[in-house]
Amino acid sequence: MTLPNVLAIAGLVFGFGFVVFFHELGHFLAAKWVGIKVEQFAVGFGHAILAFRKGLGLRVGSTTKEYERRVKEHLLQKGERKGDITTAEFSAVAVELGLGETEYRLNWMPLGGYVKMLGQDDLNPSAQSDDPHAYNRKSVGARMFVVSAGVIMNVLLAAIFFMAVFLMGFNVPPSMVGGVTTNSPAQQAGLQVGDRVRYLDGDYQHDFTKLQLNTALVKPDHPIPMLIERDGKFINLTVRPRRPAPEEGDFLVMGVRPMPDLAGLNPKEYVRADNGDGPKIDETIQILPGDVITAVNDKSVQAQDYAIFDRALQASGGKPIKLTVRDINGKTRTVEAKVSFEQFFGDTPFNIGGMEPRPTIEMIEQASPVAGKLMPGDVVEAIVVNGEQQRSPTIGSFKSQVQAAARENRKVDFVVKRKGADDLTQVAGVVPTFRTGQNRRGVGVRLGEETQPVVANVIADSPAARAGVPRDSLIQKINGKPVASWMEVNEALKATDGNVVITAARLDPRTGKPVAESVDYGIALASAEIEGLKNIRYAHELLLRDRIEPRKTSNPFIAAGWGVTETRDLLLQFYLTLQRLAQGSVSAGNLMGPLGIVHAGSKFALKGTDWLIWFLAMISANLAVVNFLPIPIVDGGLFTFLIIEKIAGKPLSPRMQTVAQLVGMAIILSVFVLVTYQDISRLWL
Numbered sequence: 049m050t051l052p053n054v055l056a057i058a059g060l061v062f063g064f065g066f067v068v069f070f071h072e073l074g075h076f077l078a079a080k081w082v083g084i085k086v087e088q089f090a091v092g093f094g095h096a097i098l099a100f101r102k103g104l105g106l107r108v109g110s111t112t113k114e115y116e117r118r119v120k121e122h123l124l125q126k127g128e129r130k131g132d133i134t135t136a137e138f139s140a141v142a143v144e145l146g147l148g149e150t151e152y153r154l155n156w157m158p159l160g161g162y163v164k165m166l167g168q169d170d171l172n173p174s175a176q177s178d179d180p181h182a183y184n185r186k187s188v189g190a191r192m193f194v195v196s197a198g199v200i201m202n203v204l205l206a207a208i209f210f211m212a213v214f215l216m217g218f219n220v221p222p223s224m225v226g227g228v229t230t231n232s233p234a235q236q237a238g239l240q241v242g243d244r245v246r247y248l249d250g251d252y253q254h255d256f257t258k259l260q261l262n263t264a265l266v267k268p269d270h271p272i273p274m275l276i277e278r279d280g281k282f283i284n285l286t287v288r289p290r291r292p293a294p295e296e297g298d299f300l301v302m303g304v305r306p307m308p309d310l311a312g313l314n315p316k317e318y319v320r321a322d323n324g325d326g327p328k329i330d331e332t333i334q335i336l337p338g339d340v341i342t343a344v345n346d347k348s349v350q351a352q353d354y355a356i357f358d359r360a361l362q363a364s365g366g367k368p369i370k371l372t373v374r375d376i377n378g379k380t381r382t383v384e385a386k387v388s389f390e391q392f393f394g395d396t397p398f399n400i401g402g403m404e405p406r407p408t409i410e411m412i413e414q415a416s417p418v419a420g421k422l423m424p425g426d427v428v429e430a431i432v433v434n435g436e437q438q439r440s441p442t443i444g445s446f447k448s449q450v451q452a453a454a455r456e457n458r459k460v461d462f463v464v465k466r467k468g469a470d471d472l473t474q475v476a477g478v479v480p481t482f483r484t485g486q487n488r489r490g491v492g493v494r495l496g497e498e499t500q501p502v503v504a505n506v507i508a509d510s511p512a513a514r515a516g517v518p519r520d521s522l523i524q525k526i527n528g529k530p531v532a533s534w535m536e537v538n539e540a541l542k543a544t545d546g547n548v549v550i551t552a553a554r555l556d557p558r559t560g561k562p563v564a565e566s567v568d569y570g571i572a573l574a575s576a577e578i579e580g581l582k583n584i585r586y587a588h589e590l591l592l593r594d595r596i597e598p599r600k601t602s603n604p605f606i607a608a609g610w611g612v613t614e615t616r617d618l619l620l621q622f623y624l625t626l627q628r629l630a631q632g633s634v635s636a637g638n639l640m641g642p643l644g645i646v647h648a649g650s651k652f653a654l655k656g657t658d659w660l661i662w663f664l665a666m667i668s669a670n671l672a673v674v675n676f677l678p679i680p681i682v683d684g685g686l687f688t689f690l691i692i693e694k695i696a697g698k699p700l701s702p703r704m705q706t707v708a709q710l711v712g713m714a715i716i717l718s719v720f721v722l723v724t725y726q727d728i729s730r731l732w733l
Contacts, residue, residue, distance in 0.1 A: 059653055063649075067671060070205045070668070074198040075194060076150075076163050081193075083186070084181060085182065087164045088150065090154075091155065092154060094155045095110070095156055096110045097154050099153040101147065102147065103148055118145060166182045167184040192687060202668045203669065206611075206668040207611040207665075214606075216600070219659070220596065222244065223255055224306070225239050227304060230392050237302075239276065239287070244276060245275075246276060247274065248262050248287075261618075263300055272286065290394065308354055310352075310353060311339065311341065311351045312335045333591055334590055336376075338376030341357070343372035344360050344370075344371060364387050366536070368385055369385040386589050404444075405497040406428060406502050409427075416492030417478050418492070423466060428464055429560050431446060433459075433460055440555070447495075450490050454488075455489075459478060462476075486726075486730045501531060501537045503519050503522075511548075520555050521562075525566075544578070546572055546573040547570075550569045552569065622673045636726075643731065644726070647731060648663070649667075681713050681716060
């Protein structure tokens with residue numbers, strides 16, 4: 049691990065500790081304010097590593113025994129007391145000796161912290177004290193203030209952290225559209241690459257993170273007003289955010305990506321595949337770290353002219369785009385950027401007029417069980433699982449069959465068409481053991497669409513289904529014009545007036561080659577279907593860096609306002625997530641435990657100090673919400689007890705409080721086990 053990584057992780061650990069410290073500091077200061085004796089102020093749980101007490105100084109371990117011994121010895125020396133010592137007498141002697149009543153301690157398990165007040169024990173409600181400075185002797189209002197102070201401090205800390213981030217500069221992508229998924233809410237709303245979203249549902253969108261958060265907060269399936277800036281003009285649009293495919297999450301999205309620059313990734317963060325210990329970049333990648341694109345189809349461009357590149361991409365008809373590239377050493381070269389299809393939004397598989405293509409192998413992971421067996425460029429002609437063969441699978445059926453074989457511990461055979469080979473190639477006995485996601489196994493390959501227009505599947509009620517185009521057939525002509533690729537099929541179909549004749553030939557299952565006879569399939573496309581074909585977008589495979597526009601202000605009042613707004617939105621998102629969890633519209637799989645938080649936090653920490661502070665602000669805000677849920681054992685549960693006491697005029701019985709605390713502890717432990725299991729599954733299983 050490099051020094052920057054170590055420093056980033058150290059900053060994360062220190063930041064977590066500070067968030068917990070600030071929470072407990074709230075309880076401590078509030079207790080002192082209302083005159084409650086605080087016996088311990090601890091960061092972490094378990095035995096003390098270090099402890100400090102006024103009059104004794106810093107000690108390894110706890111100061112409690114030494115503190116008690118000194119007080120008792122002083123009383124014995126004075127001869128004033130031989131029996132039991134009351135709490136009030138103990139405190140008076142400690143003051144006389146100049147000993148502080150509070151032990152400040154750092155415990156060995158840094159997963160939280162606590163403030164131990166006289167007369168207050170979460171696990172023993174009957175443990176009360178007759179000392180006037182005890183927690184149980186204070187008014188309900190004073191105790192409410194003490195209980196809620198930790199949550200208040202966490203909310204304040206989140207706002208302060210956000211304020212600090214905006215004063216130093218938050219390096220985030222702007223609220224610009226850098227990519228639009230086909231058939232997404234964004235495309236249906238009329239958003240275009242290069243648009244800058246200024247307002248969403250009346251809220252100003254400072255950056256892309258803000259846009260994502262606010263999109264997740266809107267009501268499902270409701271039209272949301274949006275003001276965008278396009279080429280210096282302001283346009284009002286309406287968008288209906290929806291949930292994406294299940295594997296992509298449960299939260300509402302528009303189907304947009306952040307704006308990239310016409311430049312490669314940061315060379316300081318990425319290395320070539322044969323050198324270094326950072327994230328690897330394959331040498332076959334067309335745009336390398338440090339590269340800058342200086343021309344698109346011989347038209348000079350700047351790094352910020354990505355919208356020009358996207359227009360060339362959509363007008364390419366699927367043909368490669370000529371790029372002039374200057375590398376990190378100033379040398380210039382020409383690149384033919386490959387063009388592919390943009391994937392469809394949601395559960396709809398990619399298709400052209402209802403026809404799905406076969407998968408091709410685009411990339412193979414180093415630890416893949418098919419490494420050295422399958423090759424990039426291989427077209428999957430057939431899959432065999434448990435003796436059952438499926439010819440011409442789709443990308444979706446490829447994934448589902450391989451995953452099913454992994455769950456059932458079965459081997460998979462692949463029949464592929466390899467470039468330069470006359471005969472089909474068989475790769476037999478593959479065990480799908482490569483981890484592809486949470487509790488999912490596969491073969492560790494990235495799939496793309498085959499170039500040759502072979503129909504792997506025909507979607508029901510589609511134009512191709514009405515025409516009777518059979519699966520496992522090769523499209524040869526559209527309206528008499530030869531087509532050799534899915535790109536040409538797409539371009540030919542969307543250029544028609546709606547009257548289409550598709551000429552196709554069946555494939556021989558033994559050779560994978562078309563039979564001699566061809567068949568014409570006629571169909572009349574509706575205007576909406578032609579429009580749907582025109583909406584199919586092209587994509588590229590270049591690794592480009594995200595555009596960064598620091599969100600920054602030198603005015604502390606503006607920064608404070610931004611911090612308050614950001615904190616409010618995070619609190620709302622968390623409560624909304626809990627509501628949708630209860631409704632079942634958001635999966636509990638989205639919850640994250642300590643391992644997941646550390647893993648996510650380490651990624652943010654590596655992005656820079658600004659992102660680390662932003663992440664800690666988010667954690668502080670979320671901690672406030674979790675702590676104030678009405679669950680016994682946490683602050684919200686204790687506050688609920690106090691509300692009941694205020695209404696009833698007396699506290700719940702110690703027995704009822706004990707039962708409630710045990711139930712609360714069981715809930716907390718159950719949730720902890722659940723999220724920890726999910727973290728382990730998400731990261732390793």
